[in-house]
Ligand SMILES: Cc1cc2nc3c(=O)[nH]c(=O)nc-3n(C[C@H](O)[C@H](O)[C@H](O)COP(=O)(O)OP(=O)(O)OC[C@H]3O[C@@H](n4cnc5c(N)ncnc54)[C@H](O)[C@@H]3O)c2cc1C
């Protein structure tokens with residue numbers, strides 16, 4: 001295989017350790033469960049690590065290769081095996097693109113709820129391996145809440161099935177949840193049975209511009225206090241709006257310093273939207289009128305809000321989550337950190353879940369970033385993570401630890417918790433050949 | 442401790458192995474996390490098994506003692522430690538009764554969604570250890586979907602914390618889900634952080650009587666086809682109605698052979714109820730009018746429908762779940778099995794989840810059941826489990842394996858899956874002292 005091909009398969013969209021690409025030995029494209037089993041067995045015999053890769057949209061370095069590894073590409077295992085509208089389940093191969101599954105089930109009035117902003121490119125297998133979140137998760141829960149059963153190839157090539165195609169089941173331990181979010185370190189997911197939800201008969205969209213970010217965050221709390229549950233509740237700051245304006249020719253940034261984007265759905269959508277509008281107007285928001293066309297366009301723009309800038313040494317995005325009551329204080333803290341360390345800040349958040357993606361960056365006119373600026377960037381990043389933890393939050397709401405966030409994992413988890421996870425890893429993959437050195441310490 | 446006290450603590454409400462009570466050595470009432478840690482350490486030093494017990498409402502024998510064990514009673518650890526309305530979370534000790542938590546959060550417009558029919562007696566700790574389901578789970582998911590973080594005492598006395606008090610979090614493996622439903626075999630749950638949901642501003646109740654059970658089951662499918670999601674969707678057969686009539690003086694059984702009980706909630710409750718009524722009338726159901734008072738009483742009766750008869754050798758209840766499309770065929774099969782083996786059948790089901798509780802029984806005039814009748818009973822039970830598995834179902838939707846369902850676990854799970862779970866148990870509890878010989882094979 002040409003080095004260029006290896007290079008493409010060596011990295012995902014997340015940060016690299018020391019920003020150095022490690023090339024794999026080879027890339028294998030599996031087309032069947034048997035292909036996966038064969039590769040894993042062969043790799044086991046030769047003590048070669050297997051790095052599983054789907055669409056490579058991870059932003060945590062979870063799919064980054066390691067030197068001497070084989071990359072197992074699953075994108076060709078992309079068949080929707082069953083859509084069972086009466087059971088409200090579907091069975092898919094891991095390489096099926098999220099948007100394609102949703103398109104296939106929509107004709108039955110169904111949806112696969114978890115919709116990461118990468119839904120048009122990322123795979124169900126990747127979503128499961130990272131327990132991906134998304135916009136609709138505010139109401140419908142994350143990937144784990146939609147996964148009923150898994151087919152998994154273990155480190156020794158054994159194929160097992162966990163869970164069952166029923167909505168409920170408590171036979172034995174919850175192995176399904178253990179594989180969900182395990183980032184390919186415990187087994188390779190080769191089949192997924194998902195629960196589908198009802199497509200909403202109607203959706204109401206609300207866009208509300210605010211003069212500052214903390215007030216917009218306060219809106220999230222006020223809506224909660226009104227005990228209204230939107231399907232989508234996203235928060236964008238001015239930096240994010242500027243990026244969208246640049247990419248799409250919109251004029252968002254001049255309309256406010258922060259934007260709350262909401263959708264209500266179900267048969268109560270209209271009443272709920274009305275309640276939300278009232279709450280946000282009272283807070284000083286400039287709120288879109290019912291039926292406003294532009295708001296829907298904004299939601300679609302938001303779905304791509306993370307795609308505007310690839311991460312690199314000088315621009316890194318985070319993924320913390322905090323208890324909801326801390327949202328206002330947390331965005332204030334972020335703004336404080338950006339000022340203190342003189343770095344640029346951009347924030348987009350799945351605000352309904354208390355899950356924020358601040359992106360910090362530094363720049364220079366000639367493109368060469370001085371070491372001193374890099375240090376400020378790192379200090380801001382570390383600070384943003386520390387503050388989230390101090391507020392009772394987590395270092396990663398949905399992107400996973402991958403390789404990049406390993407440096408903070410010990411801040412969140414103590415030695416006993418780390419040891420317990422190591423024991424699980426040891427039991428499942430005694431030779432440490434599946435996605436080594438990521439997800440856990 | 443008097444033998445009578447030991448005897449009370451030796452059994453839960455489920456079947457006993459060979460119907461023989463095994464008395465524990467002692468019962469310890471913990472009042473703090475430290476009490477639990479001390480007991481577990483002491484037990485470890487002496488190689489004594491610890492059987493954790495909460496309210497003892499398990500119907501699977503999960504809390505049954507084993508000879509030579511110490512029973513650890515957690516019912517005195519019953520403080521609600523925090524209600525955080527802004528965060529929409531609560532933190533409780535394990536012995537808090539489900540209904541008490543719900544009462545405490547209701548004043549904030551919140552609810553703890555999972556509501557097993559035992560909600561007035563069972564504990565949050567027990568609910569978590571069994572991943573309990575309930576009536577509202579049709580819409581709001583099971584216990585696992587409401588648990589954010591756990592404090593757990595491990596087999597060596599170490600206290601760990603899993604998860605975080607955020608709605609989302611993917612740092613490391615999902616240990617929280619692994620402990621949920623592990624029936625006390627991996628650790629003792631001493632603190633629980635739950636997510637709360639919004640209490641619905643209104644609820645619409647619908648009662649629909651049918652001439653036969655399969656048609657009522659068909660109603661569940663038709664409602665699904667209309668893509669309406671009720672909060673509650675329960676199915677009761679005539680036998681269940683007769684039992685309720687006997688206990689409460691109602692006249693349900695003479696009104697039909699089956700009853701579907703539904704509730705819709707949220708701001709769309711009324712529209713949804715109207716749609717459901719239409720669907721069920723078309724199917725020949727005798728459907729209650731909007732606002733009908735009696736329907737609400739019926740839901741409350743249903744909440745206690747399982748309490749009418751304690752299990753014993755001659756009367757055993759099951760807990761299978763099947764894919765939704767199989768509901769009609771499955772209730773037909775149950776009726777066939779009852780006829781074939783000449784046993785009595787009673788069915789109550791969390792039908793929205795495809796989770797059924799058939800109870801088979803045999804009787805005799807003098808109370809002495811002939812061995813031949815016991816064999817027929819066992820054949821009917823085995824048959825009902827086998828049919829559920831053949832339809833792609835599971836042997837337990839919510840009650841857990843406990844000790845009673847171990848005999849069927851190997852029918853559902855193959856040796857590789859069993860081995861993997863044993864390795865987890867071995868890693869967490871190497872001396873097999875926590876709730877030995879239950880939940881897994
Ligand atoms: C523009 C953009 C927007 C995004 N928005 C979101 C968002 O809203 N929410 C969110 O959660 N994430 C988001 N992400 C991150 C990313 O898309 C998700 O993590 C996604 O789930 C990764 O899927 P993938 O198919 O690209 O997997 P990859 O990136 O190829 O792999 C991700 C991880 O899973 C492992 N893996 C993949 N497939 C398997 C398998 N079958 N078996 C075992 N292990 C496997 C890999 O080894 C790796 O560790 C976004 C990324 C981008 C670029």
Ligand SMILES: Cc1cc2nc3c(=O)[nH]c(=O)nc-3n(C[C@H](O)[C@H](O)[C@H](O)COP(=O)(O)OP(=O)(O)OC[C@H]3O[C@@H](n4cnc5c(N)ncnc54)[C@H](O)[C@@H]3O)c2cc1C
Pocket residue numbers: 453454492493494495496497498499500502503504515535556557558559562563564565566567568569570571572573574575576624625626628629630631745747748839840843876
């Ligand atoms: C009338 C009636 C109705 C019921 N309805 C339902 C229903 O609708 N849905 C449903 O799911 N179940 C139902 N059940 C079964 C039972 O109530 C549930 O399984 C409940 O979750 C058990 O809670 P408990 O506090 O009684 O626990 P126990 O019965 O004391 O214990 C249950 C299991 O959990 C373990 N355990 C308990 N607490 C802990 C802890 N803190 N840490 C570790 N392990 C622990 C025990 O060792 C045991 O294995 C019903 C039972 C009855 C009698």
